[in-house]
Amino acid sequence: MTSPVQTDALIVGAGPVGLFAVFELGLLDIKAHLVDILDRPGGQCAELYPEKPIYDIPALPSVTGQELTDRLMEQIKPFGPVFHFGERVDMLKRVDSGFEAVTDAGTTFLAKVVVIAAGGGSFTPKRPPLAGIEAFEDTSVFYAVRKMDAFRGKHVVIVGGGDSALDWTLNLEPIAKSVTLIHRRPEFRAAPDSVNKMRALEAAGRLKFLIGQVTKLNGEGSELKSLTVRGPVNGGPEQEYGIAAERLIPFFGLTMKLGPIADWGLNLHENLIPVDTERFETSEPGIFAIGDINWYPGKLKLILSGFHEGALMAQAAHRHIYPDKRVVFQYTTSSSNLQKKLGLL
Amino acid sequence: MVKITYIENSGKVHTVEGEPGQTVMETAIRNAVPGIVAECGGACSCATCHVYVDEAWKEKTGNPSPMEEDMLDFAFDVRPASRLSCQIRLKPELDGLVVRIPEHQN
Structure with a gap:
């Protein structure tokens, strides 16, 4: 000390x-x-x-x-x-x-x-009002990235459209098993350069970008397994569907x-x-x-x-x-x- | 005076009057309508005065500005009728306005 x-x-x-x-x-x-x-x-x-x-x-x-x-x-x-x-x-x-x-x-x-x-x-950081989120915090749900290792080899989902969301999407993509970025709309508040990089990785099939909002967390104990997302599917009407998620990083401001x-x-x-x-x-x-x-x-x-x-x-x-x-x-x-x-x- | 009806997530209805020039957020706070937090006091900086504008009133209240749209990223359960109530200013045409308050603000 x-x-x-x-x-x-x-x-x-x-x-x-x-x-x-x-x-x-x-x-x-x-x-x-x-x-x-x-x-x-x-x-x-x-x-x-x-x-x-x-x-x-x-x-x-x-x-x-x-x-x-x-x-x-x-x-x-x-x-x-x-x-x-x-x-x-x-x-x-x-x-x-x-x-x-x-x-x-x-x-x-x-x-x-x-x-x-x-x-x-x-x-x-604001905590999204998702039922049972407290149980997953510090194990599966994080509001900031302190140790990258916690995300290595995991299905990582990041929610948000600002610089923090985009930066961590780009930084975790190389080490995570999969990275999915979820944002409620196609426009971002983040630096255009980061958005372009994200779009390029998406085009190359290295990460997923979904328009929608998380509505439910599914897991066992403190281990998150999947998320339910509500959003348009293939440009069609809104539907609820599940995606694999072992780590979630929500960015909803302070x-x-x-x-x-x-x-x-x-x-x-x-x-x-x-x-x-x-x-x-x-x-x-x-x-x-x-x-x-x-x-x-x-x-x-x-x-x-x-x-x-x-x-x-x-x-x-x-x-x-x-x-x-x-x-x-x-x-x-x-x-x-x-x-x-x-x-x- | 401009009459506004706020409907809580529970269904409880509050009908109050505000003056033209005030915002929908201010009118809620002055009349102690629950569910509007307005943490930043009306600076379009916190997304805790989120409301859903009734379908019949969407045209008259207009669309969110780009800054408000950005701030709505920090709200939860955002829908096409979502607005930040600190950005809706009362005017005579809005007499009778109906807005719904989401379950959570922050």
Whole structure:
């Protein structure tokens, strides 16, 4: 095991509120590492509405999710935040020096305080509503390809029409016993080059492409044997028919789930984390929650509320880390001390 | 006002009124019609406000845009009458619109 990453604050979630927390903590000399399941900063702003304007950010009459993210990244640059993308914090526990957190990729953190800014939870692959699918998961049904070997010599079925579906169709074709790509229509969202390659392999008889939708999984225990597909047959009307399938990889996009946060021993209120409105602290001292994931009377899920929560949280985090140090309240406009931290002096 | 009827998968019927300019998704959320999740809040980014437009209304609601069609790839049990309700804007001609809500959104 590699040695743990030491940090003052560990921020779970790199959406707008997690990003701005870096700024507020930074002004108080609290350095932060951030973990996010997505491969880039911005959270929902980047994943759900990068191109859509937001109209209720003070002083920015209209700003897209991506622009807001880019501006926040610029604003927090002086504080040197360290990002860990594509990882999810799975475990969090109290230790002598603060908190130990471990991600699904095995990264371990030792943090003095933890700030949960996880929004609607972590983005996780959507599970198709097929009866009994849970029983096949991680044995026959996978939402991502981690080990290619699991697909070697198997009848593999991939469902979807985006880049992930096409890329894995092409990558698994050489090692699988058979590869079938199922998509609901002949148009794809994937890169045209990948679609052309898939079409060429289909023409050469090396893989199958079916237009349709999976309606049923058939198997024994956790072993998938076949699928029932509904779709047009030979250009005719829709029919249901079976195809051999030992492995299924469905790509239906992402949805937000609270995920492992539910197991961290925090009090929860309808999948949200109750906090007080002075410190924005959870039921566990030293663990704070800001942004859409928290709850208190009158809570509004607004980005601007999350910014305010971050500012107050930072004061409380400072008192938690340095109980004997007094925080002198200062303005960035006039304090040379703060301006130095921002790299202006 | 524009009257809309939502029919749940169970057959339960909700008839509510919306204002022109609002979307079919917004009208459902404002009136607490169950089964429309709208995770992304109406940005055509999540496919959790999927509905089936009643056959009689398909012409008046029109066809999905290419972006909506792409997003429908993330919905389940997609049919020729499938639409994302955040992309159907109410107008006087849609008074009486009937949409059905699928069994699952996500």
